[in-house]
Amino acid sequence: xxxxYNRQGWSFFFYFCMCGAICExxxxxxxxxRKSGSLVANVLKNLKMDVKEFSARGAQLIxxxxxxxxxxxxxxxNVLLKDKIDREALCSQKDPCxxxxxxxxxxxxxxFRIEVEIxxxxxxxxxxxKKEFLxxxxxxxxxNTRFPLEKAQDLDKGENxxxxxxxxxxxxxxxxxxxxxxxxxxxxxxxxxxxxxxxxAQLFLILSAVDGGTPRRTGTANIVIHILDTNDNFPQFLDSxxxxxxxxxxxxxxxxxxxxxxxxxxxxxxxITYSFSQVPENVLKAxxxxxxxxxxxxxxxxxxxxxxxxxxxIKATDGGGLSAYCKVIVEVEDMNDNAPxxxxxxxxxxxSEDSPLDTVVALFRVxxxxxxxxxxxxxxxxxxLPFLLKASxxxxxxxVTKQAMDREIASEYNITITATDWGSPRLTSTxxxxxxxxxxxxxxxxxxxxxxxxQLWENNIPxxxxxxxxxxxxxxxxxxxxxxxxxxxxxxxxxxxxxxSVNSETGNLYAIRSLDYEQVKDFNFTVRAxxxxxxxxxxxVMVRVVIMDENDNTPFILYPLQNGSSASxxxxxxxxxxxxxxxxxxxxxxxxxxxxxxxYELLKATEPGLFSVGAQNGEVKTMRPIHKRDSFKQKxxxxxxxxxxxxxxxxxxxxxxxxxxxxxxYMKMVDIPKDEVVEQEDRTLTMYLVICLVVxxxxxxxxxxxxxxxxxxxxRKFIESSALxxxxxxxxxxxxxxxxxxxxxxxxxxEVCLAGGSLNSEFRFLRPFFPxxxxxxxxxxxxxxxxxxxxxxxxxxxxxxxMSEARGAVSEDAAxxxxxxxxxxxxxxxxxxxxxxxxxxxxx
Numbered sequence: 001x002x003x004x005y006n007r008q009g010w011s012f013f014f015y016f017c018m019c020g021a022i023c024e025x026x027x028x029x030x031x032x033x034r035k036s037g038s039l040v041a042n043v044l045k046n047l048k049m050d051v052k053e054f055s056a057r058g059a060q061l062i063x064x065x066x067x068x069x070x071x072x073x074x075x076x077x078n079v080l081l082k083d084k085i086d087r088e089a090l091c092s093q094k095d096p097c098x099x100x101x102x103x104x105x106x107x108x109x110x111x112f113r114i115e116v117e118i119x120x121x122x123x124x125x126x127x128x129x130k131k132e133f134l135x136x137x138x139x140x141x142x143x144n145t146r147f148p149l150e151k152a153q154d155l156d157k158g159e160n161x162x163x164x165x166x167x168x169x170x171x172x173x174x175x176x177x178x179x180x181x182x183x184x185x186x187x188x189x190x191x192x193x194x195x196x197x198x199x200x201a202q203l204f205l206i207l208s209a210v211d212g213g214t215p216r217r218t219g220t221a222n223i224v225i226h227i228l229d230t231n232d233n234f235p236q237f238l239d240s241x242x243x244x245x246x247x248x249x250x251x252x253x254x255x256x257x258x259x260x261x262x263x264x265x266x267x268x269x270x271x272i273t274y275s276f277s278q279v280p281e282n283v284l285k286a287x288x289x290x291x292x293x294x295x296x297x298x299x300x301x302x303x304x305x306x307x308x309x310x311x312x313x314i315k316a317t318d319g320g321g322l323s324a325y326c327k328v329i330v331e332v333e334d335m336n337d338n339a340p341x342x343x344x345x346x347x348x349x350x351x352s353e354d355s356p357l358d359t360v361v362a363l364f365r366v367x368x369x370x371x372x373x374x375x376x377x378x379x380x381x382x383x384x385l386p387f388l389l390k391a392s393x394x395x396x397x398x399x400v401t402k403q404a405m406d407r408e409i410a411s412e413y414n415i416t417i418t419a420t421d422w423g424s425p426r427l428t429s430t431x432x433x434x435x436x437x438x439x440x441x442x443x444x445x446x447x448x449x450x451x452x453x454x455q456l457w458e459n460n461i462p463x464x465x466x467x468x469x470x471x472x473x474x475x476x477x478x479x480x481x482x483x484x485x486x487x488x489x490x491x492x493x494x495x496x497x498x499x500x501s502v503n504s505e506t507g508n509l510y511a512i513r514s515l516d517y518e519q520v521k522d523f524n525f526t527v528r529a530x531x532x533x534x535x536x537x538x539x540x541v542m543v544r545v546v547i548m549d550e551n552d553n554t555p556f557i558l559y560p561l562q563n564g565s566s567a568s569x570x571x572x573x574x575x576x577x578x579x580x581x582x583x584x585x586x587x588x589x590x591x592x593x594x595x596x597x598x599x600y601e602l603l604k605a606t607e608p609g610l611f612s613v614g615a616q617n618g619e620v621k622t623m624r625p626i627h628k629r630d631s632f633k634q635k636x637x638x639x640x641x642x643x644x645x646x647x648x649x650x651x652x653x654x655x656x657x658x659x660x661x662x663x664x665x666y667m668k669m670v671d672i673p674k675d676e677v678v679e680q681e682d683r684t685l686t687m688y689l690v691i692c693l694v695v696x697x698x699x700x701x702x703x704x705x706x707x708x709x710x711x712x713x714x715x716r717k718f719i720e721s722s723a724l725x726x727x728x729x730x731x732x733x734x735x736x737x738x739x740x741x742x743x744x745x746x747x748x749x750x751e752v753c754l755a756g757g758s759l760n761s762e763f764r765f766l767r768p769f770f771p772x773x774x775x776x777x778x779x780x781x782x783x784x785x786x787x788x789x790x791x792x793x794x795x796x797x798x799x800x801x802x803m804s805e806a807r808g809a810v811s812e813d814a815a816x817x818x819x820x821x822x823x824x825x826x827x828x829x830x831x832x833x834x835x836x837x838x839x840x841x842x843x844x
Contacts, residue, residue, distance in 0.1 A: 028079070029117040032087040037080055040070060040116060043103060044077035047112060051077060057105040061114075062345050062365065064100045070116065072103065079114070087118045088155035092307075093280060095157045102394065104345055104363065111394050122160040122213020126152035128221035133207075135189075136321030138228040139197045146176065147189040148325065151278035152209030152219050161185075163212035168205050175207075182311075186278060189223075197227040231269045231320025235261040242328040248304040248335050252297075256287065259294040261316035261324055268319030277315035277325060282307060287330075289314065296328060304334040305369045336374035336423025341367050342431035345396075350438035350477055353407040361387060362399040362433050366419045374423035382416055387435075389417075399433070407437040441479040441533025445471035447541040454509070457548045458517040466500065466509040466545060471529035479533040482507075487526040487540065496525040500545070509543070517549040518590050551595040551644020557652045559586040569655045572634075574626050582611065585618035585652055587640045595644035603651060604637040611656075613638050620654065632658055 028041040044054060054077050061072035061079065071082045091097035097118040102111050133150055154161045165187035167175035172195060176188045187207065203225040211217050237259060244257045263270045274294040276284065287310070288299035296312070312328040345363040368375040379397055381389050388402040399415065413435045420428045447469065454467040473480040483504045489496040501510050507527075523545055530538040560583070570583045589596040600618040605611055607630060612623045620636065634656040641649040 025113045025115050027115045027117065029119050030081070030085075031119045031121050032085050033121055033123055034081055034084065036083055040079040040081060042077045043072075043079060043112070043114070047077075047103070051075065054105075057107055057110075058346070060104045060345060062102045062104055062343070064367065066341075069099055070101060079116075085118055087120050087157075088124065090118065092282060093157075102365075104396075106346075106360070106363075109360075109363075109392065109398070111392075111396065113394070120157045120160050122156055122211060122215070122217060124155040124160075125217035126154045126162045126209035126211055126219035128152050128207075128209070128219060130221065132222040132224060134224050134226065136226045136228050137191075137195060138231040138320050138322070139195045140230045140232075141191055141195060143191050143194060145191045147191075148277070148323075149187045149189060149207060149223070150221065151184065151186040152221075153280060154209075154211055154217075154219075156211065156213065158212075160211055160213040162209050164210045166208045166210065168207075170203065170205055172200075172203060173205065195227050201227055203227070226321075228321055231265060231318065231322055233263055233265040233269070233318070234322040235263045235272050235316040235318050235324040237261045237316060237324055237326040240326050242326065243331070244328065245331045245333060246298075246302065247333045248302050249337055250298045250302050252299060254298040256296040256298060256330060257328060259296065259314050259316075259326055259328065261294070261326075263318045263322075265318060265320065269322075271319040272316050275315050275317070277313045279312055283310055283312055286310065287312060302332055304332045304371075305338065308332050334371050334374060336370055336421065336425070336427060338369040338374075339427035339429045340377045340419035340421050342379075342417050342419050342429060343367065344431065344433065347433065347435075349434065350436035351401075351405060352438050352440070353405040354440065355401060355405060357401055357403070359401045360398050361401060361435055362415075363396065364399070364417065364431070364433075365394075365396050367395060368421050370421065370423060374421060376422040377419055378422070379417065379419050381418070385413065385415060387413070387415060405437050407439055410437065412436045436477070439476050439479060441475055441531060441535070441537060443474045443479075443531075444537035444539050445473045445482045445529040445531055446539060447471045447529065449541070452541060452543040453546065454543065455546050455548055456511060456515065458515050458550050459552050460511050460514055462511060462513055464511045466511055467543075469502070469507045469509065469527050469529075469541060469543060471507070471539065471541075473531050473537075475531065475533065479531055481532045482529050483532065485528050485530070487528055489525050491523040491525070492520055496523070499523065500525065502527055515547050517547045517592070518553070520547055522546045549592050549595060551591055551642060551646070551648055553590040553595075554648040555587045555589045555598055555640040555642055555650050557585065557587050557640065557650060559584070560652060560654060562652055569657050571657050571659050572622070572626065574628065574630075574658050574660055576622055576626050578622055578624050580622040582620040582622065582656060583654065584620065585613070585638050585640070585654075587618065587650075587652075589642050589648075591642065591644060595642055597643035599641055599643070601639050601641070602636065603639045604635075606631055606634045606636075610634065611636055626658055630658055634658065 026043065026046045030038070030040045044051065047054070055074045059072060059074045059077075061070055063070060068082055069085055071080050072078075073080060087097050090099075097120075099116045099118065101114045101116065103114060104111055128150055130150070135147060137147065149165075152162050152165075162185050164185065165175055165177050167173065167187075167189075172191065172193045173189045174192050176190045178186055178188055180186065187209075203223075205223040205225065207221050207223050209219045209221075238261070239259075242257050242259060246254070246256060259274065261272050261274075263272055273291045274289055275291060276289060286298065286300045286302055286307075287296055289296050294314070294316070296314075309332060310328075310330040312330065313325060314328060315323050315325050317323040343365045345365060346360075347362045348360065351359070351361060366377050366379050368377055377395065379389060379391070381387065381399070386401060386403040386405065387399055390398040390400060392398055397417075399417075415433045415435060417431045417433060418428060419430070420426055448471070452467065452469055456464075456466050469484065471482050471484075473482055484502045484507045485504060486497055486500070486502055491499050497512070499512055499515070501512055502508070503510070507529075509527075524542060525545075526540050526542055528538055528540040530536050572580065572582055585600060587598055587600075589598060598618075599615050600613045601615065602608075602611065602613045609623060610626070610630065611620055611634070613620055613636075618638070618640070620638070636654040636656065637651055638654065639649055639651045641647050
């Protein structure tokens, strides 16, 4: 047994040394006013471990004090801002502003101390205590006399605090910037030109305080200087510095000290008043100063944990406006005024009843804001409990199990932790920790019913609640928490999950889509309930959903078909008697039950008293005999309505023709007169077409007349020129000019003549050409002799070729004489119809 205790002692000593070595402070910094969730630092590099180990050891970040400013992401090692931090509100004038935290790791248990310095940003402008300061300065004050001014207060620190002062331009004063022992800046007015009250009785200056931040911020105050008569003696304090010690939590109006200044002047110049000079806001809240006696008393709460010392500047001013200054330094002594605080870091609850011995149930830290013996703490717990307290480093304690748990004996424990400091008098605080003992998972969920049947109207909105399935588990906590899910299945060939869904927590069943009774009348699916135990246990139940029909379909007309085309016509003989069956309207409804019961009624008729419709069968019959005066064309509109709620309806249009001789099986089709509107539209369209045709014909006729006139004129000119160049020979037929020879019994040759160089085949003119003739050389080349050929040509194709060559020669000769266009032998157009060899005509 001694060997076991010694081994435990050495192990604890070695573990304590290792933790002491590891628990070195890690320093980080973050600017103030950063948004919540901003990254402060990643501790993995400093802790020299990876993310997997960091997360597995249950890393937690514990901050000192009641408010947690940081949070730790155990899966990445990032330390994040939990809330935006205002350095001035958190630390006031303390510099540096540091927040202390610890990172706690388990298995093995380790603690790492973290210091996060809150860096100042320039978010505050310098401010003076008043917008206007009044100075009373007597005349004849020596030059270079200094007048300390009110110091501007800037909640920022360092470079962001006040760095300089400026003064508006004036002739009498300049500004000198001085520094206190703590580095803070203040300004003094330095007289550089003597004052003369008779010249200037008042001076108005503007004092500006500028900080060193980026961007720079400025605060201003007005200085009003009243120039007084001569006062040549300044007040003088008995001591320039007063050092006082006082205990914290001193009562209000407790005397701190009394400052005293004297002035050798008499009258108003010798009356001295006391006031604070350039003191921060916390001094004004904590102390008060009697203006007449100089007595300094406590005016607010003096707390050692908030401020350990105060430096107070006091000004003594005589009736002439001359002042003297002194400092009062107050040291605050600590008292045992803070009870220990128990901060729970981690708690394992519920605790499984089969947990082994020495299982860590809770980890907590005990702190005391007092110092010295007032901050020394001892921690105890109740006896006769299956738990034990183990002290650790850095004021941490572990609550571990010392014997086996039995949930049937006790399902929970309320453990009281008592922490007591060593101050005088001793202060105590307690913390009750509730530990639940959990059960093992040995019961499966049980549904309330063996099967469920639910009803749902068709055309439901998606997401509609169908019903509820619920299962209960006799276990406790997570072993009794049940989750619901759908088992895979098919409905009409589609997954059941596309029709319904189940809320995994409540068991509510919802319709995923709008259902149609005409497509799906009912369907089944299976719901499984699984508890959250380890291993999980489950059960399942069958659910049947019945779809109920709604009147959501209008009746559909099967006959006569209403498809938008021309309506069919039913023929009724004019000799039909009353009760004659004309036709029958047939309609159907896709709904079921009374939603599909249809009724028929006559909504509109050309002659209301002539036809009737059967309400149940839709038969159209005549109500009276048909007369000759009845209109030839009858139009009926028949309505069809179902019996649903609300009812759906539609209508059908029937065209009935009253005809004679309907019994003749070979009766010709009867022309249906057109509607008057259609006929009027047709007449209008025909009129427009006729007008367009007349206009086009007129234009064409005028164009042809102009064209023919031009061609006739050119033909005459050509004939005249041809008469001069081609005299008639002895072999020329005498009846050549007979144009009235009756029908075409001769062949006519036409040649198309083009102007030289023409590219667009412009049609110039047609001219007659003589019968086949040849050109014989004459004695004189100026008058060649032309003779006709009266030889039979049995082959008209060969004859045409000979004629073409002859005509080519003549036309070229004629063109050469007249200087006109020439016709080539490759261009003749020949028409043959019962011709003779002496009846050839040629035009050129």
